[in-house]
Amino acid sequence: MHERRGSRHSNVRSVVENGWVTIVLARNSPTEVVASSVDAHGELLGEATVLPFDRLAGFVAEREGAPEPERWVWSDSSRWYGDLLNAGVRVRRCHDLRLSHAILRNSTLTAHTAFARAEPSAWDQPVEPPSAHVAPVHSTLFDLGETMASGRSAAREDSAAEYRRQLQALAEVPDAGRLRLLLAAESVGALIAAEMRHAGLPWRTEVHDALLTAELGPRVPYGTRPARLEELAGRIRGILGDQSVNPDSPQNVLKALNRAGLMITSTNRWELAEYSHPVIAPLLEYKKRARLLTANGWTWMDQWIIDERFHPDYVPGGAATGRWATSGGGALQLPKQIRAAVTADPGWKLVVADAAQLEPRILAALSADTAMAAAGRGTDMYAGIVASGVVESREHAKVAMLGAMYGATTGESGRLMPKLTRAYPRAIRLVEQAARAGERGEHVTSWLGRSSPAPGADWQEAQRLASQPGASAAEESRARSRARDWGRFTRNFVVQGSAAEWALCWMGEIRNGLRAIEERSSTPPGRLATASGAVFESLPHLVFFLHDEIIVHTPEEHAEEVAQTVTEAAAFAGRLLFRDFPVDFPLGIAVVDRYSEAK
Structure with missing residues (x-):
């Protein structure tokens, strides 16, 4: 010093x-x-x-x-x-x-x-x-x-x-090393969020408009239903024999369905899909297309796309687990229907990467479950679980693992859980212990040191009432239900929170690697100038992040080096958090012109 x-x-x-x-x-x-x-x-x-x-x-x-x-x-x-x-x-x-x-x-x-x-x-x-x-x-x-x-x-x-x-x-x-790393990762994440907002995600409004027109029909004045939606609305009314049905009103639709003999309790698409009736298909199609119009339609495009760039407001640490949120623009919910509008500038490429089975791999490392880590070494983890003889199919492996991390105890997930528990006792023990702690109203903590919030006042009141002498059966049942719900939250918190920490370290190392490419670059400033602004006019830079997925916008000449940097950063993040524990963090990675081409 x-x-x-x-x-x-x-x-x-x-x-x-x-x-x-x-x-x-x-x-x-x-x-x-x-x-x-x-x-x-x-x-x-x-x-x-x-x-x-x-x-x-x-x-x-x-x-x-x-x-x-x-x-x-x-x-x-x-x-x-x-x-x-x-x-x-x-x-x-x-x-x-x-x-x-x-x-x-x-x-x-x-x-x-x-x-x-x-x-x-x-x-x-x-x-x-x-x-x-x-x-x-x-x-x-x-x-x-x-x-x-x-x-x-x-x-x-x-x-x-x-x-x-x-x-x-x-x-x-x-031994505050992990906590210091978390503060450093959180802070660099805030820099990255500001840089991505500043640079913006490359966007082509003419492509977006063409996609909307194909899905919805030609653009119409705000408040008017586009042709494709109007056609679907007509079909829905005709099948139900009721011209007063307004597909945009869940209450109106629910009453119409009940009058048609469908005793549905909500218009949630999952519940609708359980019924067999001619109106279900056009109703689900209407909901899908109407959601596109509302969330990413022409009004959204006018508001959020500026100079061929999408500039969302990222909120680092916006969720309790440390995951990011957005305060505007919906960057964390870009539907597949419009991803073709995310297009690299001429002479540039998009490097798109996502971490394969991130949360199960994080769980294996958190619990030091070497058998689970081995199932994913050098391969798709769900396929590795099948190859180990734990379950019969990849779909079973995925359902069982998600059930373990999110607390599903019934149906197919509940049936498969005993097999998963026998194969990976350490991993299952960790999430079960986290769930029990949550049920008791205790805090749980991620790998680097972020802790879960305390349950709210309603939870506390339910437990208090159930603990009183003479508590009713309804009060006791309500308290148990609230406790289980909070236990499901804490069960997943330790995994999701630690995965968010890995992602921050991954992005931080990508940022370092991109800066190193910049320092070695011989590209003259301004030769490939873009709407990303002077700071990033000729240099590779992060432009998108969604939990376990990133996009880098890069001059084409650097694309392969950027892809290598992104891959090496994933391995580095794993070592930084878990040292020499033998867990892999493989990526699906693609160098493309459009986001839609990556998957």
């Missing part, structure tokens, strides 16, 4: 710890930013730099180009990083205080610390991400802590103080 004096911008001092310089950024006023160097314990080093907001990008760019790269500490990547990207500046590494705060406040690993036991503060309040359709407004860039304090030193010290508190909490955790 050594000290380096500040640049010509300021008197900022920096301590290099493990090759990284740490600088806390905080909003000082509507027009000023404070940059404070801190040491390995989060303690401030001398006087901070105060600079106008319009000089922040230059300051960050210069520091990123210094011999020792920076670790930027800031309140919320979704509030800070977009403006830097718009100014053409990327950062290598950050510590996202808001995301890290949520993990440390709720993890069972930190439950004994003063940090976890402290009264709620502004850092515990949710922050709405900025809209993808509103240009960055400097006055909206703020530091969470500054809502609680005024004055230069108070604003400066709150983010630094929060960083110190987080470091202290980590220092109080024995």
Whole structure:
């Protein structure tokens, strides 16, 4: 570790710890930013730099180009990083205080610390991400802590103080390596989310329009039913003999079906599919096409596709398990009907990759079940389970495994569970123990340290009533049902949460690998300029993520190298989390022009 004096911008001092310089950024006023160097314990080093907001990008760019790269500490990547990207500046590494705060406040690993036991503060309040359709407004860039304090030193010290508190909490955790890795992975995920939002997913509106026209009929004014839907609506009314049926109203449809003698209790497509009646097929077809119109129709295209790019609002850690969510655009639900619209730019390719049977492989590693890991080594895991003689078919293997992870105890899954338990006792024991903990209202924790939330007030009240002397049979039954439901959640939480951690590490290493390709690239800047913006105009970059699947948009000349990078990153993520445990993380990978061609 050594000290380096500040640049010509300021008197900022920096301590290099493990090759990284740490600088806390905080909003000082509507027009000023404070940059404070801190040491390995989060303690401030001398006087901070105060600079106008319009000089922040230059300051960050210069520091990123210094011999020792920076670790930027800031309140919320979704509030800070977009403006830097718009100014053409990327950062290598950050510590996202808001995301890290949520993990440390709720993890069972930190439950004994003063940090976890402290009264709620502004850092515990949710922050709405900025809209993808509103240009960055400097006055909206703020530091969470500054809502609680005024004055230069108070604003400066709150983010630094929060960083110190987080470091202290980590220092109080024995063997905190996994938890530190989780915070680093969560923070780099926030950078990736901002970069993907900035670059956008390549989109062709003319292709999208043609796909919608083929599925729905020509475009009509908003609020008007397209021709194909109107045709299906007519068929539904004719079969039911009722011209008043409105297929867009579930209540109306349900009443019409009941009048026709179908004692259906909901219009859920799974329930509808169980019935044999001439109206079922056109009704299911109508629901499918109407969903496309509502979720990804012309109105969606007008709102979300800007300059041939889809810019969704990703929300890292948006689900309790750590999976991402979206606050707009529905990036996590792009139906197959429109994937052909996701098209690489001329001279570019899409590298599409998804992790095969990710959650079962994660379960094998979590439980150290070597027999289950061996079933997937070098092959499709479900096929490997069949080859091991555990079940008769790949479909049986998939049903049984999903039942084990999601708590299905009846039907085909329930029948197959004993076979799975005998073959893979460690894996099944782990999810069963997680389920029992949930039924008792206890927390469970992922591999790196994210913990499940406590059950809600309704759950607590149901258990309280059932435990009272003289509790009724109905109250006891309700409590057992609620307990089982929460047990199914915690059963899956440990697997899904750990899979989300693997995915973050995978993407983080892909990002590192793409940067290495960039540094070796001889492609002149601007030769393959795209609508992805100046930051990514000629370089491979991540543009899409969905739980266990990614897309990289890359110049064609780098496509094979990118595919290799993505593959190696999956293996690296496995070693990073599970060291030398013998579990594979194979990918399905394709280099294509259109997303629809990948599967």
